[in-house]
Amino acid sequence: MIINIAVLASGVGSNLQALIDAPDLGAEISMVISDRPGAAALDRAGTAGIPALVVPWGEFDSRAEFCKAILGELEGAGADGVVLAGFMRVLSEDVIAAYPNRVLNIHPSLLPAFPGSNAVAQALEHGVKVTGVTVHFVDEEVDHGPIIAQRAVPVLPDDDVASLQARIQIEEHQLYPQVVSAFAAGRLQVEGRKVRWD
């Protein structure tokens, strides 16, 4: 059975594009939701014929109200899973509780190092020699849930944020479709903080 996933994206949407282009994702992207009306991710969805909608963050009085609207859209679309691809809002506990171990996120560092925004700049400023990509299940804490997969990316002596981010994104675009495919196939088993690939 092919599962339905919703992709939530706030920006450029290059990871969304990698999922759209994946030849054997094993999941149907049934909806793309953005919190920002101008997000390029919405255009990518439109080009691919995927229903895309905006739940505008700025028009809600609270995170709770915003997330209630997101949850309504997810449930209305019959989404089996939620894939965050550069989604810059923190989801409420209600959304996480409705999709336990069924919300995935991709983060541009080797978590638990450098959670939060500007992870690439944080890594550079800290002087690490290796950083990378983490795909994890989302729990109630930011960039914290059980880790599904990681890829290391070396930091080169002359790297700036743009050059390092570009190499990280090459890894992201390979890794995220692999993980979503494994998720869609029911291969990811969560035991506490550990995720086993069957």
Ligand code: GRF
């Ligand atoms: C990615 O680097 C991802 O790790 C982070 O946000 C960025 C989104 O990039 N969460 P894009 O919009 O998919 O191009």
